[in-house]
């Protein structure tokens with residue numbers, strides 16, 4: 532497999548792969564190992580159908596079914612787009628656009644689920660000429676950058692992750708009662724240690740507060756942690772090309788979309804999400 536490194540802390544490009552032609556377990560294991568080590572894997576020129584996307588993704592585990600209130604609900608695909616079924620760009624106040632805005636906050640997909648996802652696999656179908664990048668932030672490098680006493684202080688901490696929390700910052704009415712009921716807050720470890728390449732922080736927009744601490748103390752602790760996260764050094768920012776396929780480890784990076792610049796052009800991405808096998812708190 533021919534590969535090249537992307538960011539300083541994370542990111543690897545595989546240069547000689549057609550994901551529709553993989554038939555052996557060895558190649559899948561190799562990709563899994565590369566993802567585990569580099570957290571983000573980019574495979575260019577994969578003009579794949581939705582079925583091929585699903586088939587490739589299922590090599591890595593069971594796929595999550597898309598939650599209520601999201602385009603693709605009930606299927607194995609999440610459709611991320613900024614236009615309606617007639618091809619018209621939706622208005623800035625449209626729910627779809629507001630959800631896209633929420634995706635511009637650092638987050639980990641599905642951290643609001645009791646068993647959060649293992650990885651996401653995103654395929655670019657239509658991309659704007661300028662902006663609309665996806666940025667990835669290494670949570671392993673972020674953990675390593677913390678002073679020793681802070682590491683000791685947070686190693687056993689548990690946080691509450693709540694889908695409504697992040698979305699409410701964009702618009703208090705963005706989360707529907709149906710979504711609220713389907714997605715109650717869940718507990719997640721603040722520091723994950725199950726990766727053989729080291730510990731990582733588990734934070735992001737869905738992280739509401741540290742369990743067992745007052746609101747002030749919790750906010751202060753999260754702010755202290757964030758003050759050590761270098762959002763320049765620990766980032767890989769991906770400029771999309773059509774038919775790029777990107778896989779990322781949701782338990783080792785946060786990600787966010789950047790705004791589209793200039794005239795708003797259509798953006799269409801399709802994602803699968805590979806479910807994790809265990810909760811982070813070992814409560815299941």
Ligand SMILES: [Fe+2]
Pocket residue numbers: 634638639640786
């Ligand atoms: Fe996301």
